[in-house]
Amino acid sequence: MEYFELAIGCIFINNILLAQFLGNCPFLGTSKKMETAVGMAMAVIFVLVLAGVITWVVDAYLLKAFDLEYLRTVSFILVIASLVQFVEMFLKKSIPALYAGLGIFLPLITTNCAVMGACLLNISKEYGFMKTLVSSFSYAVGFGLALILFAGVRERINLAKVPKPLQDTSIALVTAGVIALTFMSFKGMV
Amino acid sequence: MAQSLAKEFTKGLWAEIPPFRLVLGLCPVLAVTTKVENGLGMGIATTFVLVFSNLLVSLLRNIIPSKVRIACYIVIIATFVTIVELGMQALVYPLFLKLGIFIPLIVVNCIVLGRAEAFASKNGPVLAVADGLGIGIGFTLSLAALAAVRELLGAGTITIWNGVTIFEMGVNFQPFAFMVQAPGAFVALGLMLAGMNLIGKK
Numbered sequence: 342m343e344y345f346e347l348a349i350g351c352i353f354i355n356n357i358l359l360a361q362f363l364g365n366c367p368f369l370g371t372s373k374k375m376e377t378a379v380g381m382a383m384a385v386i387f388v389l390v391l392a393g394v395i396t397w398v399v400d401a402y403l404l405k406a407f408d409l410e411y412l413r414t415v416s417f418i419l420v421i422a423s424l425v426q427f428v429e430m431f432l433k434k435s436i437p438a439l440y441a442g443l444g445i446f447l448p449l450i451t452t453n454c455a456v457m458g459a460c461l462l463n464i465s466k467e468y469g470f471m472k473t474l475v476s477s478f479s480y481a482v483g484f485g486l487a488l489i490l491f492a493g494v495r496e497r498i499n500l501a502k503v504p505k506p507l508q509d510t511s512i513a514l515v516t517a518g519v520i521a522l523t524f525m526s527f528k529g530m531v
Numbered sequence: 532m533a534q535s536l537a538k539e540f541t542k543g544l545w546a547e548i549p550p551f552r553l554v555l556g557l558c559p560v561l562a563v564t565t566k567v568e569n570g571l572g573m574g575i576a577t578t579f580v581l582v583f584s585n586l587l588v589s590l591l592r593n594i595i596p597s598k599v600r601i602a603c604y605i606v607i608i609a610t611f612v613t614i615v616e617l618g619m620q621a622l623v624y625p626l627f628l629k630l631g632i633f634i635p636l637i638v639v640n641c642i643v644l645g646r647a648e649a650f651a652s653k654n655g656p657v658l659a660v661a662d663g664l665g666i667g668i669g670f671t672l673s674l675a676a677l678a679a680v681r682e683l684l685g686a687g688t689i690t691i692w693n694g695v696t697i698f699e700m701g702v703n704f705q706p707f708a709f710m711v712q713a714p715g716a717f718v719a720l721g722l723m724l725a726g727m728n729l730i731g732k733k
Contacts, residue, residue: 359713359714362558362713362716363558363636364558365557366554366555366556411616411617413635414609414616414638418638419606419609422602451605452641452644454558454640457636458632461636465631465632506725506726506729507728510724511721512721513721514718514721514724515717515718515721517717518714518715518717521714524713525713525714
């Protein structure tokens, strides 16, 4: 039950995109088409769960054990960058279909602050191993959900007549605001 | 030389001002702009990282092999972010607490990596510093402007530093709480962008 509440909290209430403001560059960049949004969402779910677990292990057994917490930023970004590289090579060799599906989104994830941010949030909230696993997965699902919803709305906006200065990024941001407003109504669910 | 130096510096202030013209590095822009002081603090921290990482990348540009350049840039940037993190903990601890995880997240701010890759890796150290300083100041100004709009409408005040309020709305002003919450950030940035488009496009 505790884990279920944590999951709901991470997916809806503290949605990583709309409430925590992490990962907004890919949110705006890959949401123009449904296909790219789905690809990005899948890639993030895959990498974030792995990154969350590995950074937790690194933090608990290397950094804390040797009093090296000040190296957290450097070591996390290196873990994430090499993880992304490794996942890319592994998928290319063993699951080419999935690799083709994720395409260019995989390397882009290194600089996606949702991944790094979620790892740092898990550490700062002092979660144990299981909680880290659940919350990483739920943050990633929340990211995917918001991204896919937003891509659906943006495809409709393409058909609408938007005033000239508001076109493109501007109207997208206002729309994201409206979606964030709807996500705010999940507050108080848990 | 002097002319191109000035050009690289000033382009960050209007022609390529982030995050309006270059839609990059949005996360801190949206997250910390609930108060002007947070926006300024974040902007200054980012400027510091931007200037020094640009300088180092530019100095090392002929040594770093191009295949592993992104990884090298990330390590350079992460080093300066760690310096900022430790420095802020020592000097401005309350601000450090308010900005929270967004200080370590400067590492993955696309503006910093973007300037290292697009500019510093191709130009000399002096130009790279001018570019970093210009983009950094532009970023700080945009953060402060967005924060001013949000704080003024959302709380009725403008706080520039540690509780120093330079402006306060009258007692009849009803704070517009929506603006300091999450959705307000998106809407305010979207509308400011529209405003910039309106002015900028002839």
